[in-house]
Amino acid sequence: MSQEPMVRDTSSAVLELLAAGAPADRFSFLVEDARRRGAEGAELAGVERAARLGLSITSRWERHRRRETGLAALLEAVRDLAAAHQPEDVLLQSVARRARLLLGLDLAYVCYPDEEAAQVRVRAVDGRIARLEAGLTLPLGRSPAGLAMTDPVPLWTADYLTDERVEHSTAVDEVVRAEGLHTMLAVPLNRQTRPFGVLHVAARRVRGFTADEVALMSAYGDLAGTAVERARVLDRAAALRESGDAHARLLRLVLGGAELGELAEETSKLVDGAVRVCGTDGVPLATTGELPETAWEQAETGALEAHGSCRPVPVGPGLWAAPICTGTVGLGTLLVRLNGPLSDDGAQLLGCATQAMAVLLLLHNSRAAIAEGQVRDDLLDDLLAHPDLSAQKVRARARRLGLDLAGPHVVVVARPEEDSTGRASVWAASYAYRRNGLKCLRHGTAVFLLPGSDPGDAARAVSAELGPLLRHPVTVAGAGPVTDPGAVRHGYQEAVRCLEAMIALGAVGRAGSVGELGFLGLLLSDSRDAQGYIGSVLGPLLTYDEQRLSELTPTLEAFFAAGGSPTYAARRLHVHPNTVARRLERIGELLGPDWQQPARALELQLALRLFRVREQLSGEPAGGR
Known part of the structure; x- marks a missing residue:
């Protein structure tokens, strides 16, 4: 048999196979049949070449067929996505199902990232599952989802658990093992050019993805992202309509004379x-x-x-x-x-x-709970603005609120360093109510009238509670106590001066009272209680001298007058230096070891001067020296 007829017969056979749409393995039978008939050399090479060309044409036709099938499925998916509006969660479930069917895989799911918490939350799943259910949260990291979000292009792995490109986490690996997954493809869902979620398709066997399959899923991801964004817009519009309807319904209840309880019931149904x-x-x-x-x-x-x-x-x-x-x-x-x-x-x-x-x-606003809060504010406002109000009428107003202004009260002012009027107002009302006192807001400062006799303790209590709640410094000052409603205004003015002095001295965010500022508090105080100041500083010495007929106070005066020299002080007192040394030891025991520190020494010297001036003005002897 000549070579030419053999080649011609082979070409005809290839054409017949192509026309019949024969499977690829039929072309290999042509080569095997030629070998059985004894073809060799150039004749066999011609048959093999014809078979290869036929196989190539078949493969190309198969790729075109798969592409057309994929495009048809994509068009069908587009029709699904463009159908009547569905809520976002329902649409996501449809997206997952269609994605799984497009490539004939075992599982598909959609997840949204929470970048602040560095995790993803599964929103929809389709396929037979063991653990991968909607609502599950998983670490983000450099998983396929994380990589697809970082570089918004499709990413796939033939065998997830053995892929070293992936940053594995115990939680994700456990889920993958539980589901028996191997191959995984992650496709970003984009809002314009920014991904907002990731679509995964996965198989329970090791396989690869062709370029056409990746392109198909990428196109589907783009379409699905657009559809989800459209659903979100429509959901928001529906929510706005529902919100508007709810708002109108609630306002109709209000204007129709409804009670607060009816509003609460309607709100309970809404939410x-x-x-x-x-x-x-x-x-x-x-x-x-x-x-x-x-x-x-x-x-x-x-x-x-x-x-x-x-x-x-x-x-x-x-x-x-x-x-x-x-x-x-x-x-x-x-x-x-x-x-x-x-x-x-x-x-x-x-x-x-x-x-x-x-x-x-x-x-x-005449309801008891609201009105009482307003009346409390109004009462303190009146006490601050009108100190000449009738004390009897003020006490009567206070009694109606369950307050007794006959006892001692302190005035406390608190000034936050940042504007937090809303939070400070709510807390101040609650605090005053719990402490059975009054509150109001004046010039960005919370003002309290609280039962008690120690303004320093009251200021520190306010600071300890308000500062941590506002999370920024609050300067608090107290004054008092006051027992007369007419003195509340003076107490408020003293507290404000104390507050301003603390801020000027750099004590921002601290708490204190007029009495705790020493001689500065004496200057700030309206009462000018010099005797009280002398007693607070020199009390232990004066009491000791009075009870023991000793001369510790004159010795302390002489010590300061001598520039802190015991020897010169002894000369001024006409006593032996050892006597002065023993007296100074006793003074240290009574006043404390820090009495010679500059700040404390200044307080002592000022108190001694005031003590002597008062003695001289009263005409009484100042004591022996």
């Missing part, structure tokens, strides 16, 4: 949780559902943060605090124990509820 409305002092005004009696104590710190940030803040497991306020004026706090997480829509609904409650509280 699916138990609700309690508290006044600025933490007193419950209305409750719907079950909340613990200790809810306010648990939430008080968070309530301050809520008023400072004007948004709901978490204050415990499932417990949220939302501010009820107008501008910087706090009217109360809404506590909510939710049956699920607080979504963005839920936060908007809480905002609608608190606005409606603020309107209601303003319209009905």
